[in-house]
Amino acid sequence: MVSTPTLAKAFDMLDHDLRRLHSSETVNLQTLAADARAVLLVNTASQCGFTGQFEGLEALHQAYAERGLKVIGFSSDSFNQETDEASAAETCFVNFGVTFDMMATIPVRGADAHPLFAELARQSRAPRWNFNKYLVNPDGEVVEVFGATTGPESAKLKAAIEGLL
Numbered sequence: 001m002v003s004t005p006t007l008a009k010a011f012d013m014l015d016h017d018l019r020r021l022h023s024s025e026t027v028n029l030q031t032l033a034a035d036a037r038a039v040l041l042v043n044t045a046s047q048c049g050f051t052g053q054f055e056g057l058e059a060l061h062q063a064y065a066e067r068g069l070k071v072i073g074f075s076s077d078s079f080n081q082e083t084d085e086a087s088a089a090e091t092c093f094v095n096f097g098v099t100f101d102m103m104a105t106i107p108v109r110g111a112d113a114h115p116l117f118a119e120l121a122r123q124s125r126a127p128r129w130n131f132n133k134y135l136v137n138p139d140g141e142v143v144e145v146f147g148a149t150t151g152p153e154s155a156k157l158k159a160a161i162e163g164l165l
Contacts, residue, residue, distance in 0.1 A: 011039060013119050013140040021075055021102040022089035029072065029116070032101055037068030038135060038143075038164035041120065043108040044073045045081035045130040046091035053131045054096035056152030060161070061100040067165045071100040074117075076108045081130055120145075135160050 014029035033039050042057060054073075061071040075088045085105060092098040108117040109126040117127070120134050123142040133146040135157075144160045151157075 011036070011136070011138055011140055013116065013136070014039070016114070016116055018106070019104040021073075021092065021104050022085045023104075027101075029103075032072065033070045035068070036070035036138070038137060038161060039070045039072060040161070041116070041134040041136060042071070042073045043076045043078070043117070043127045043130060043132050044092075044102070045076060045079060046088040047083055048079070048081040048130040050129070050131040050148045051091065053148075053152055054092060054098055058096060058098050058100060060152050060158075064161055064165065065100075069161055069165060073098070073100060073102045074108060074114075075102065075105040076127075076130070077105055078108045078110070078113075078127070079130055133157065135164070137164055 011030050011033045014033055017026050017028050019026050040060065044054070045051065057071055057073065060069065073092070075085070088105065092102050106114040106117070108114065109121070113121065113126070120142060124134065124145045129148040131148040133150070135143045137143050143164065146154065146157050
C-alpha cells in the first residue's frame, strides 16, 4: 500500500512565503500546492530566448491542473535575462496569458539562491539557465529535472507528470 503524505508534511520544501509577481500579495507556496499531486517549479525570465515556453507551461497548467499538477514560475535575474517586474509581468500575463502562479523575482543559483532553489540544487542540480523545470512529488523529492532545451510540450516531460498524477 502506497502511503500519502499528510497535508502537514506534503511539499515541506515549499514552506516559504513569497510575493506574487508585480503584486503586493504574499502567498505560502506550500499552501498553493496543498491539493497538488505534483508540482512543476520553473525559473523564468522575460528577456530570454526560451521565453516562448510560457505558452507551453500555460498549456500544461490548463491540461493537468484538474488532475493535480501545480505549475509555479519564479521570475529570476540570475542569468541577466530579466527586466523590471512590470515588464516581466507584462510578458507573462499579457503577452502569453499566463494564469499559473508566478512569483516575484528571486535569485535561483549561487550563494544567494533562495532557500527553495538551494534545496532543489541539493537534491538535483542548480539551474543552468532559465526555464529549468523541476518536477517534485508530495514528499518534497525532485523526481526529475528538465533543462531549458526540453520544452513544456516534450513527451518525456508529460510522461513524468502523468506518472505522478
